[in-house]
Amino acid sequence: MVSISRRTFLKYGITFGVFLSVPQILNYCKGSSNTRADYERKDPFDPEFLSENVSPIMKAIRIGITAPNPHNVQAWKFKILDDHSALLFVDEKRLLKDTDPSFRQIHIGQGTFLENLSLGMQVLGYSSDILLFPDGKYTTSDIGKKPIAKIILNKQSDLIRNPLSGFITERVTRRSIYEGEDLTQDDFEKIRKDSAVLYSELKFVQRAGSEKLIKQLIAAMQVETDTKNTYDESRIWFRYNDEEIGKFKDGLSLRATGVSGIKYFFARNFFLKPGTESWHSDENKKAGMEMFSSQVESSKGFIFLKTKQNEIIDWVQAGRDYLRLHLATTKNGFALHPMSQILQEYPEMDTLRNEFESTLKPGEKIQMLVRLGKSDYHYYSPRREPQSFITG
Ligand SMILES: Cc1cc2nc3c(=O)[nH]c(=O)nc-3n(C[C@H](O)[C@H](O)[C@H](O)COP(=O)(O)O)c2cc1C
Numbered sequence: 001m002v003s004i005s006r007r008t009f010l011k012y013g014i015t016f017g018v019f020l021s022v023p024q025i026l027n028y029c030k031g032s033s034n035t036r037a038d039y040e041r042k043d044p045f046d047p048e049f050l051s052e053n054v055s056p057i058m059k060a061i062r063i064g065i066t067a068p069n070p071h072n073v074q075a076w077k078f079k080i081l082d083d084h085s086a087l088l089f090v091d092e093k094r095l096l097k098d099t100d101p102s103f104r105q106i107h108i109g110q111g112t113f114l115e116n117l118s119l120g121m122q123v124l125g126y127s128s129d130i131l132l133f134p135d136g137k138y139t140t141s142d143i144g145k146k147p148i149a150k151i152i153l154n155k156q157s158d159l160i161r162n163p164l165s166g167f168i169t170e171r172v173t174r175r176s177i178y179e180g181e182d183l184t185q186d187d188f189e190k191i192r193k194d195s196a197v198l199y200s201e202l203k204f205v206q207r208a209g210s211e212k213l214i215k216q217l218i219a220a221m222q223v224e225t226d227t228k229n230t231y232d233e234s235r236i237w238f239r240y241n242d243e244e245i246g247k248f249k250d251g252l253s254l255r256a257t258g259v260s261g262i263k264y265f266f267a268r269n270f271f272l273k274p275g276t277e278s279w280h281s282d283e284n285k286k287a288g289m290e291m292f293s294s295q296v297e298s299s300k301g302f303i304f305l306k307t308k309q310n311e312i313i314d315w316v317q318a319g320r321d322y323l324r325l326h327l328a329t330t331k332n333g334f335a336l337h338p339m340s341q342i343l344q345e346y347p348e349m350d351t352l353r354n355e356f357e358s359t360l361k362p363g364e365k366i367q368m369l370v371r372l373g374k375s376d377y378h379y380y381s382p383r384r385e386p387q388s389f390i391t392g
Pocket of ligand 1: 066070108172
């Protein structure tokens, strides 16, 4: 991923003698406002969608797929049973085999979907029964074949809505540089109370005293960058421009990274060239590391989400809790950005991860680690058309 310094920006701006028209500037500056470009994810509560003549289960899927998920690969597929029920499967064609060889994170993404659907359907007056692993014992060799969950929607007139459901539209992962004050214990307590997680424990790490953690996070990103396969996985899922974002409607991009405005214009047009060679060049890796380090260093606090066990069911349930945590931070006006590198289970990360996890009790696992702060940057990463998730 790419960042450019102010000096480089000025240098190239002058060298290329670029003068932008007002519409061009507005186009490149997209990302700093709350309006949505065509390639961005749609609001599932848009009255136009809600008035469409589609079944409640399709409306539920449209809401669910706006959930956070690793690399925005959207590894979900559904078998529709009737207008009010469906089976959820992992889409085996959309796995992250290098950064997620244990498939832990892809299953966290199943949980985020389920919770987003469940909370979101409350807005439409439905409660959701979610039966995990309805076909019995499930292992990672069943990925794509056995369902993760059976979802059944029930219309309910006396439903009490969880206030978190009001923040689904607005929730986004924000990777920009954070501003504002450090998070206080009070801020954390409000987030914890609002998220009311069900299956995991939230731990707060204040910014003051987090120097060692910051170093560890940067070192982990360096390992990911220097490991050919794991770094290449980001390239495979990287969308180089707005046309690609609109075409694939998945993956990561400069815009998702928090680069906007004129900086985006230069990074896109002059620095970031498609192709393996350019991606793995020292220049690109250095720029990516610089950007990552400045993001982490701007953090105003961190939250860990930890489970007592580390089985597949814990991953799915941690995902449900993570979604609640993300909505609760949104509700409290904070931006959030997961930093998963150090938690990942590929051999090159073993040393760093084992040291990081050395204080955990046997069986425990930190499933998600996020940085928090304030940021106005807003980008709604795209989602594929709901129909494309449906299988025979
Ligand atoms: C299990 C999991 C791990 C993630 N890890 C990272 C991460 O390490 N770095 C990052 O920038 N985003 C991470 N994300 C955020 C996703 O990339 C993000 O949810 C996805 O791109 C969709 O964007 P959205 O959350 O704005 O809708 C993670 C999300 C999940 C669910």
